[in-house]
Amino acid sequence: MTAPPAAATTDRSLPRRTRVPAPRGLVTASLSVLVAGLLVLHAAVPNTLGHLGSLLESFLPWLGLAVPPLLGVALLRRSTIALVTLPLPVAAWLGLFAGVAAPAADVPYDLTVVQHNVSDENPDPAGTVRALTAVSPDLIALEEVTEQALADWSAALSPAYPHTAIQGTVGLWSKYPVSDVRVVEIRPRAIVDDWSRGMRATVRLPQGDVAVYVAHLPSLRLGWTHGFGSTRRDGSAEKLGAALAAEPSQRVLLLGDLNGTLDDRGLDPVTSQLTSDRSDFAFSWPAPAPLARIDHVLARGATVTHVWSLPRTGSDHLPVAARIRL
Template identity: 65%
Template structure:
């Protein structure tokens, strides 16, 4: 009897409302054919909402033992938030109050992890700007790429995938603005400040032949003192039937971490294509040696539809105040620009 009266009231409300409103067939949130209330329906959807929140908050709980699934999840972790609107629509269709309330959990977790960059923020002053860019070994316009990076007016420019044919082009374009350079193999660093103590780093995984040189270290003299600057390009990863192929990348990350651990200067800047995000546990040996980083999205790869930031500017005894992408060049990566505030430290050790 109560349900009949409710339906009659609903029809009366639609009759008294605007014409467009009367045409809408509004769903009834009462009991369903099985006698279940909105609070008893949609428990599976509620469980999926709780699971989404758990994966966002504790991605390390997913093991890496089979196919490195955990690392794959961490690489694209922000995109897990797309489960929320999907579950929201399903909860509405199911007319489940329980599922809608449960969705507050993943919304809250995602907001606490990744919502910061969406809010206005006073980023404060910075001392230098660094640009990191994998220029691609098939870039057809290295001169145009160099000009685009110079327009950002950074003090530091780090490049990866330099080829023997393109390197002279970058050198000619960058030299007038950046008189100091350090190039080893396929990576290079250009600076407005003097560089010294330049040396290659051995981050080559086992099984890779000679001639593979993808890391360099230099000492940069700035008004605040000396800074150790590293440029590195870790091996690529592959996603296939066997899972997330990151073994060589992880091994190379361990070698880079050992070099960072042995660094005597307190102030360190690491620029490079690390082929994953800072959430990926495979980069843990590196990120644990550096200061915590913010959650600026600045997705850098691939250029056509960036879904992940695998290009990084990390610091130690310094602070990255802002990270942003620059306009596309002839590469499949977007350039990354980072503002850095240098802190006090044992810089002249």
């Protein structure tokens, strides 16, 4: 005789495991916090690996474009946590760039200047000069002025700007007398060829003398092997910063293609000594679809009251104009 099968038993004393679903929109909320953190703490992003910190700072305003898609996803998901965290990147962006959203103030000024990398392949110097002089500047600084094209630039500019200073591939055209012109050595160590992209001159204005620097820092290279290649640019910025620190004049202007934005830490040796206006993005590069202001007008002992970009010329950069209060 066989024994009856044992009855199945269950331990009803053990609680069932129940899965608690993750809050809806957690990924979206995390991305909002990340964007806010990058905006506020961009200086904490290390530059040791491919100069990622400088790369982020070069395009910092564009992080604001993350907000509309994050808002769309939060609404689509009907996520409370995503909607609650969304004001964080908005507040962070406004904290950095709120001045751009405000109407431009009508501030008195004494001087108008124009800065432009004209490109060594510019096919229309005369047309470019017409665009630059449309705002009636007192000073015009140019970079990438080749020896072959110098006569064309001088012919177009000299009638209205008879006072000129040229050193290497950078030049200054002025309505006012220019003196004490000299080279500023900003060549980075890695460049051994003939390379002259910095100069300093004294301009005698009705309000008094001002030291004017014109500079063109090395270009950046973005690639898989070296990342955001700013090493040469950074080395050149250090030399320019040292020259500015040694400048005895109380009033100093710097006009140039610095190949970096005001937020880029690689330009700290320069931007820690001189200031500019941030009431307009004034993006200057690349000309077909400007993404960053890498052409600058900065001052010490004077105030840059407004900076704005001018219409496109035959260059891959847009010209930048500025008003100065002395």
